[in-house]
Amino acid sequence: MDKVKVLEKYLPPDAAPLIGRWIDYFKCEFKISRNRNSKFGDYRAPYGGKGHRISVNYDLNPYAFLVTTVHEFAHLHTWNEHKQKAKPHGTEWKSNFKRMMQPFFEKDVFPADIKQAITSYLNNPAASSCSDLTLYRSLRKYDAPKEDVHTVEKLRVNAVFKLKDGRVFRKGEKLRKRFKCVEVSSKRVYLFSPVAEVELIDG
Numbered sequence: 001m002d003k004v005k006v007l008e009k010y011l012p013p014d015a016a017p018l019i020g021r022w023i024d025y026f027k028c029e030f031k032i033s034r035n036r037n038s039k040f041g042d043y044r045a046p047y048g049g050k051g052h053r054i055s056v057n058y059d060l061n062p063y064a065f066l067v068t069t070v071h072e073f074a075h076l077h078t079w080n081e082h083k084q085k086a087k088p089h090g091t092e093w094k095s096n097f098k099r100m101m102q103p104f105f106e107k108d109v110f111p112a113d114i115k116q117a118i119t120s121y122l123n124n125p126a127a128s129s130c131s132d133l134t135l136y137r138s139l140r141k142y143d144a145p146k147e148d149v150h151t152v153e154k155l156r157v158n159a160v161f162k163l164k165d166g167r168v169f170r171k172g173e174k175l176r177k178r179f180k181c182v183e184v185s186s187k188r189v190y191l192f193s194p195v196a197e198v199e200l201i202d203g
């Protein structure tokens with residue numbers, strides 16, 4: 001299948017052609033990774049006869065996928081320019097990341113809040129890790145809602161729900177900030193945080 005067509009499934013569509021050109025231009029082996037690890041993406045410098053390798057997690061939303069992809073290409077570009085002399089997230093990487101982000105700003109591929117978060121991330125000299133929290137929190141907002149996951153506050157009163165450990169409860173009234181819920185088997189009352197994630201059984 002055409003590379004850009006595949007990339008369009010993971011990236012904001014307007015961003016896919018340029019990423020496709022970078023893959024060719026930098027002769028990079030680009031992998032959409034099914035490994036669910038804690039990292040969003042990964043760059044490996046040429047080693048042992050292999051060229052540049054980038055992998056990005058498949059389950060990121062399109063904006064997070066793009067930011068991660070540009071992040072890793074900035075590592076590649078920094079390696080080409082400086083080899084081991086530049087620190088992984090040092091000033092050289094940072095200025096490349098900033099520059100390589102520009103075309104996507106010009107194409108207006110990001111919603112305003114993400115654009116703002118990236119801009120302040122790029123202008124904050126202290127923020128340099130792969131997982132800047134403010135940036136990734138704003139990116140996470142665009143994740144698709146998980147199926148079958150409900151929060152206690154969204155359920156109607158008397159709805160029956162289940163926890164991960166299998167215990168079943170019936171939702172009751174709100175008591176100050178939390179919800180009184182009764183465990184069906186023991187009839188005991190528990191207080192639940194409004195944002196506790198539960199599985200809806202009947203409601």
Ligand SMILES: [Zn+2]
Nearest residue numbers: 071075129130
């Ligand atoms: Zn990095």
